[in-house]
Amino acid sequence: xAMFKELPEDLVTQILLWLPVVSLLRFKCVCKSWYALxxxxxxxxxxxxxxxxxxxxxxxxxxxxxxxxLRWNYVxxxxxxxxxxxxxxxxxxxxFSFGDYEEGGIYVVGSCNGLVCLHGNSIYEFxxxxxxxxxxxxKVVPESxxxxxxxxxxxxxxxxxxxxxxxxxxxxxxxxxxxxYPYQNYSYQKxxxxxxxxxWRIVDWEHRRVHFxxxxxxxxxxxxxxxxxxxxxxxxxxxxxxxxxDMSDEVFLETPLPDVVMRNRDPNFWEExxxxxxxxxxxxxxxxxxxxxxCFDIWLLLEVGVKDSWTKLFTIGPGIPRPLGxxxxxxxxxENVNGLVLYDPSTKxxxxx
Amino acid sequence: MANNGENPSPDVGGKTVKLKADDGEIFExxxxxxxxxxxxxxxxxxxxxxxxxxxxxxxxxxxxxxKVIQYCRRAVELRAKSGDDEGANEKAREERExxxxxxxxxxxxxxxxxxxxxxxYLNIKDMLSFLCRAVGDRIKNKSVEYVRxxxxxxxxxxxxxxxxxxxxxxxAFEGVDAD
Numbered sequence: 001x002a003m004f005k006e007l008p009e010d011l012v013t014q015i016l017l018w019l020p021v022v023s024l025l026r027f028k029c030v031c032k033s034w035y036a037l038x039x040x041x042x043x044x045x046x047x048x049x050x051x052x053x054x055x056x057x058x059x060x061x062x063x064x065x066x067x068x069x070l071r072w073n074y075v076x077x078x079x080x081x082x083x084x085x086x087x088x089x090x091x092x093x094x095x096f097s098f099g100d101y102e103e104g105g106i107y108v109v110g111s112c113n114g115l116v117c118l119h120g121n122s123i124y125e126f127x128x129x130x131x132x133x134x135x136x137x138x139k140v141v142p143e144s145x146x147x148x149x150x151x152x153x154x155x156x157x158x159x160x161x162x163x164x165x166x167x168x169x170x171x172x173x174x175x176x177x178x179x180x181y182p183y184q185n186y187s188y189q190k191x192x193x194x195x196x197x198x199x200w201r202i203v204d205w206e207h208r209r210v211h212f213x214x215x216x217x218x219x220x221x222x223x224x225x226x227x228x229x230x231x232x233x234x235x236x237x238x239x240x241x242x243x244x245x246d247m248s249d250e251v252f253l254e255t256p257l258p259d260v261v262m263r264n265r266d267p268n269f270w271e272e273x274x275x276x277x278x279x280x281x282x283x284x285x286x287x288x289x290x291x292x293x294x295c296f297d298i299w300l301l302l303e304v305g306v307k308d309s310w311t312k313l314f315t316i317g318p319g320i321p322r323p324l325g326x327x328x329x330x331x332x333x334x335e336n337v338n339g340l341v342l343y344d345p346s347t348k349x350x351x352x353x
Numbered sequence: 354m355a356n357n358g359e360n361p362s363p364d365v366g367g368k369t370v371k372l373k374a375d376d377g378e379i380f381e382x383x384x385x386x387x388x389x390x391x392x393x394x395x396x397x398x399x400x401x402x403x404x405x406x407x408x409x410x411x412x413x414x415x416x417x418x419x420k421v422i423q424y425c426r427r428a429v430e431l432r433a434k435s436g437d438d439e440g441a442n443e444k445a446r447e448e449r450e451x452x453x454x455x456x457x458x459x460x461x462x463x464x465x466x467x468x469x470x471x472x473x474y475l476n477i478k479d480m481l482s483f484l485c486r487a488v489g490d491r492i493k494n495k496s497v498e499y500v501r502x503x504x505x506x507x508x509x510x511x512x513x514x515x516x517x518x519x520x521x522x523x524x525a526f527e528g529v530d531a532d
Contacts (some may be wrong), residue, residue, distance in 0.1 A: 004463065004505045005463060005466045005467060006505045007504060011469060011473055011485070012504065014481070015469075017483060017489075017491050018486045018488075018489030019493050020493060023492070023493040023494070025522040025525040026497060026522065026525040026529070027497065028506075028518055028522070029518045029519055029523075030508070031501070031506045031509050031510065032509050062367075063361045092465050116459065135522075154443060162382050174456070239484055
């Protein structure tokens with residue numbers, strides 16, 4: 001039997017699910033039925049799930065590093081999560097009408113399911129873009145040029161299969177008494193952008209007043225499972241906690257910090273949120289017994305909104321640089337003046353990267 | 354179920370099942386191996402079907418069936434070897450991956466398609482999964498023309514449509530294997 005065998009569509013689909021994105025994009029050209037199959041939302045979703053399953057549900061299957069190359073242009077490196085080897089180099093998408101963003105820079109708001117949300121600040125413009133590094137598609141978010149922002153987050157609403165951006169915007173009140181500190185003259189406004197609707201919805205802020213402790217250089221939000229979180233400080237600086245936004249319900253949830261953390265804060269306190277598996281972790285600066293050295297306590301928030309679920313995991317230091325986040329098997333990335341360092345808390349080994 | 358209690362372990366010359374390929378060739382296989390083929394398992398799950406009945410597998414050639422049986426036999430052996438011991442599990446997994454690689458390495462494109470169709474018809478989940486992955490690996494760096502030949506597909510785009518689609522993702526055509 002020398003006949004060439006044809007495979008039925010369901011088997012073709014099963015084969016295609018194993019292919020990398022670049023191959024799938026090319027194979028859109030094979031024939032019309034493949035074009036329809038590959039571009040269909042069902043297939044895209046299945047492909048994403050398959051990728052997640054193959055990576056043991058670890059969503060950071062790749063890391064992106066944004067650096068400047070020799071010509072001072074931004075370049076993005078895709079690293080393999082396991083090996084930290086560079087697998088791809090590409091430039092940032094041609095984002096903004098004014099080419100040069102050296103003044104303010106371009107920042108990563110967050111990423112989710114392979115989509116990356118970037119925002120760029122120049123003296124001329126402020127824009128937000130959703131970018132897919134695998135397919136190189138970009139979507140400029142309309143009406144996103146409304147600085148200043150208190151904070152910005154990006155995530156996925158699993159209930160409506162929609163990607164959303166949350167902006168907390170300052171609303172200044174010009175008629176306020178000018179004797180007051182500047183922070184008295186504004187309130188917040190909550191703006192949510194839906195990719196499916198391609199539009200913003202603006203809602204008044206019904207939460208308590210907070211200050212967002214965000215540092216664009218390190219990335220403003222911590223995101224997991226449809227919830228974006230930021231560190232916040234209450235008015236008067238006597239209250240601190242984590243404010244979390246659920247992308248589906250679009251509500252904010254507050255988790256106060258543990259009492260012991262608040263009590264021991266000194267003027268130079270340093271805190272950072274990151275992830276450990278699927279929970280929010282926090283590194284808090286603390287002092288060694290003789291107050292001469294800085295250590296870092298690592299806490300884990302087991303349940304968002306529940307203050308009592310903060311659990312102290314371990315302490316690193318003294319003499320250890322600041323922790324940035326966890327990698328695999330409980331090792332951590334630390335930030336040194338010279339760059340990144342890998343640290344294993346159990347063996348206390350440090351490796352320069 | 355007749356003759357059950359006497360010989361519980363299949364590899365001690367226990368019960369066997371007869372499978373008939375599309376050309377009439379009969380394969381006699383141990384029951385445990387035959388049950389890897391869900392289609393065969395369902396065949397016997399029906400009430401009143403005796404284990405002596407020859408299972409007709411009309412859509413599977415004898416070449417393909419022989420390979421499927423050989424794979425399933427080794428897979429059953431490997432599964433029996435690994436238990437709760439993580440080390441043994443890891444080793445068994447590596448051996449199974451070696452087994453899978455061996456099965457596809459020598460196969461032509463037509464051969465591998467035949468195996469996929471057989472694994473699909475016989476409903477052998479693990480085998481179908483790794484075969485699909487193997488084909489995926491084979492074609493991922495290939496050209497559009499190669500893929501059309503492999504899957505026996507007509508190009509139904511007009512020249513303009515095809516050009517437009519290609520230009521949408523021109524960068525995806527870099528570094529493709531020569532045909």
